[in-house]
Amino acid sequence: MVDIKEIQKKAEEKMEDSILFLDEELARIRAGKANPKILDGVKVPYYGSLTPLSNVASINTPDAKTLLITPWEKPMLKEIERAIINSSVGITPENNGEVIRLGIPPLTEERRRTLAKQAKQEAENAKISVRNARRDAIEALKKSIKDGVSEDVEKDAEADMQKTHDRYIKKVDEILAAKEKEIMTV
Numbered sequence: 136m137v138d139i140k141e142i143q144k145k146a147e148e149k150m151e152d153s154i155l156f157l158d159e160e161l162a163r164i165r166a167g168k169a170n171p172k173i174l175d176g177v178k179v180p181y182y183g184s185l186t187p188l189s190n191v192a193s194i195n196t197p198d199a200k201t202l203l204i205t206p207w208e209k210p211m212l213k214e215i216e217r218a219i220i221n222s223s224v225g226i227t228p229e230n231n232g233e234v235i236r237l238g239i240p241p242l243t244e245e246r247r248r249t250l251a252k253q254a255k256q257e258a259e260n261a262k263i264s265v266r267n268a269r270r271d272a273i274e275a276l277k278k279s280i281k282d283g284v285s286e287d288v289e290k291d292a293e294a295d296m297q298k299t300h301d302r303y304i305k306k307v308d309e310i311l312a313a314k315e316k317e318i319m320t321v
Contacts, residue, residue: 146272153264202237258311269300
């Protein structure tokens with residue numbers, strides 16, 4: 136016999152993963168403030184393989200408009216600088232021979248709107264993922280009727296799945312609203 140709780144649990148785990156992924160993606164969108172997460176996508180050649188920047192240097196924020204990158208090995212300065220220039224970060228690094236400084240420029244109104252649109256797209260992707268998890272769970276529940284689950288139990292489980300879906304969609308909306316507010320705040 137099919138375990139309805141197991142189906143619901145798997146669907147909720149997928150929805151939770153969607154929320155976590157959304158958090159990560161929105162953290163990479165820079166909102167005018169220095170945030171070490173904007174460098175998460177930067178890979179540096181390190182002993183023959185591409186390594187995330189955070190694995191070869193410490194990244195600090197001495198103030199709201201500056202990122203300070205201190206490599207653990209001095210020869211890595213040039214490699215890190217080159218990797219940042221070649222990345223999609225869009226900030227020119229300043230190398231003083233000891234550390235690399237990234238000055239976060241203030242955002243223009245047009246750039247803020249573009250970033251808000253990008254955040255909306257990420258939120259929409261998360262909503263689609265949540266809906267897909269719900270759809271898969273409901274399909275599994277409908278199939279469970281053939282395995283001997285009563286229709287009443289299946290309908291109740293479907294209603295619970297919808298409530299869970301609504302809760303996660305609301306979370307996505309709240310996360311998006313907070314990010315939009317952060318982006319649009321001058």
